[in-house]
Amino acid sequence: MKAAVLNQIPGELVIEDISVDKPGPGEVLVQTVNAGLCHSDLHFMDGQWSRLPLPAVMGHESAGIVQAVGPDVTYVKPGDHVITCLSIFCGNCEHCLTGHPNRCQNSDATSRAKGSAPRLSRGDTPVGQFARLGGFAEEMLVHQNGVVKIRPDMPLDAAALIGCGVTTGVGAVFKTAKIEPGSTVCVVGAGGIGLSAIQGARIAGAGRVIAVDMTPAKLETAQVCGATDVINAAEVDDVVNAVRELTGGGVDYSFEAIGRKETVEQVWKMARMGGTAVVIGMMPFGQKIEITGYEIFMLEKTLKGSMMGSNAFRVDMPRYCDMYLDGRLKLDEMISGRIPLEQINDGYELMRQGVSNRTVIEFGK
Ligand SMILES: NC(=O)c1ccc[n+]([C@@H]2O[C@H](COP(=O)([O-])OP(=O)(O)OC[C@H]3O[C@@H](n4cnc5c(N)ncnc54)[C@H](O)[C@@H]3O)[C@@H](O)[C@H]2O)c1
Ligand SMILES: [Zn+2]
Ligand SMILES: [Zn+2]
Structure with a gap:
């Protein structure tokens, strides 16, 4: 699949062909339909933050359709429309159990065990996922606790914005x-x-x-x-x-x-x-x-x-979808451009210049 990969910091994104594994236990494979460009990725690409194992597929503001689910996944099924969120929660820690799942630090519970096959790879090289999502890719292989099911009449471009910017x-x-x-x-x-x-x-x-x-x-x-x-x-x-x-x-x-x-x-x-x-x-x-x-x-x-807006995203994001569909949240007005994945660096250049609101990637167009 095609993905926008960061190979060095500072650096631009490179569109590469990446292999994606089958969903393992608790994992969901999502076909990405839209992804928004958030400034957080750009802080890494420009070198203001550097603690990121590379290479990595960037992107963390995406929405799409579930393609396949791994063993033990009961929350979603193929065909469901979902938004991904980087606030992947374990559901068992003190933060999760006191109503602050966005503070969950227990990433081991929602990641593949060290030493097992990587979710993404380029030949023999494992490829990381920014925010454990890697949303600038045709497919996202993520833990089920990093997705929320949304109503099927919610347009997926507006839904993508809810994945980070709106919720935040x-x-x-x-x-x-x-x-x-x-x-x-x-x-x-x-x-x-x-x-x-x-x-x-x-x-x-x-x-x-x-x-x-x-x-x-x-x-x-x-x-x-x-x-x-x-x-x-x-x-x-x-x-x-x-x-x-x-x-x-x-x-x-x-x-x-x-x-x-x-x-x-x-x-x-x-x-x-x-x-x-x-x-x-x-x-x-x-x-x-x-x-x-x-x-x-x-x-x-x-x-x-x-x-991330102190979210409990499985509760919050469907509400934000309702607020868009009843006209209270104006998300179309926030989208200032639509681009194919290949133009992602141009989209980020507009953000550097401060002239774009939200640029949205359209996959498969
Ligand atoms: N806290 C979180 O969980 C969280 C989540 C997502 C993004 N963020 C961060 O939020 C910030 C904003 O993200 P974004 O995607 O909206 O970025 P953006 O680049 O789209 O927006 C930044 C805006 O600030 C304006 N600006 C720049 N310098 C200014 C100044 N001196 N005075 C007034 N305005 C100025 C720009 O014109 C631009 O409109 C980034 O730092 C991003 O990393 C935080
Ligand atoms: Zn963001
Ligand atoms: Zn937790």
Whole structure:
């Protein structure tokens, strides 16, 4: 099968012919129909994160159709439509059993045993799967606890976006921050994740939703998604002051959806007294941030991280599909381009330049 492989860091993706094994116990073989381009892969490709065994098939935001299942798989059957999610849960650990399956660290329980045949290979060389999914491939061989069954009338391009970006952004608002109706929100960075957070804020009933980005076209899409106010960070001297002026002192909830020290410190500062700043963006590995002790205790502010929107994806993703189909989640509006797998590096180049919202790969076209 064809797959986009990362062979070195930093490096571009190479389209290669890869062999995929038959599904083993607990495994599912999925025919990939669509995959979204998320910035997290790009952080690895550009060398900001390097802890990744190579070669690896990249991609972690995909949807498709179950082709075959291994022994002991009862959750899905061939023909079922599924979204994959990197929050593969064991179901037995403390995190899974206390309602936080996105924090599961027990990857041994959902991976092949060390020394057994690899899921993917290129000749004699085992090939890894980014996030244990490898979504930029015609087929994905994954553990059944990394898929969720969805209703068959859900279009698979929009479903792919739910696989990471939507679940991360909407979930950061619904599940990590748990915002109250009427509260004020600012989202810094209006890419796939930020636009999803903006939509989450609108659906959750935020009183005011401020979007910050550097590209006018992104800010227009942000308004379609529910932003009530927009700030072009390239045109104001100080983003924090601009948000404080708009809100009379700061927002109740702020979200960083870029992955930069400067913008994380901005969302921290723009949260008002008693407010919460949520970090979604993936800063370069080892990056430290600076906040003052005064603000965290005298102003009773909270700084939180959000991993994959604090999801329980088997419950959350079907709900997000319903919200798309009843018109509340605007996912078609977030798709800025559709490309074949062969053009994946071009898709990522548009993301580097900050001009795409979500680019979606169409397999088999
Ligand atoms: N926490 C998680 O579980 C999780 C999950 C998925 C992605 N992420 C991370 O979220 C971040 C966003 O991902 P994405 O796919 O939406 O990326 P993206 O590239 O589509 O969006 C980033 C946006 O930030 C804007 N931007 C860049 N610098 C800016 C600045 N200084 N001020 C204002 N805007 C600026 C860009 O114009 C762009 O619109 C990435 O770091 C990604 O790795 C985290
Ligand atoms: Zn992602
Ligand atoms: Zn677990």
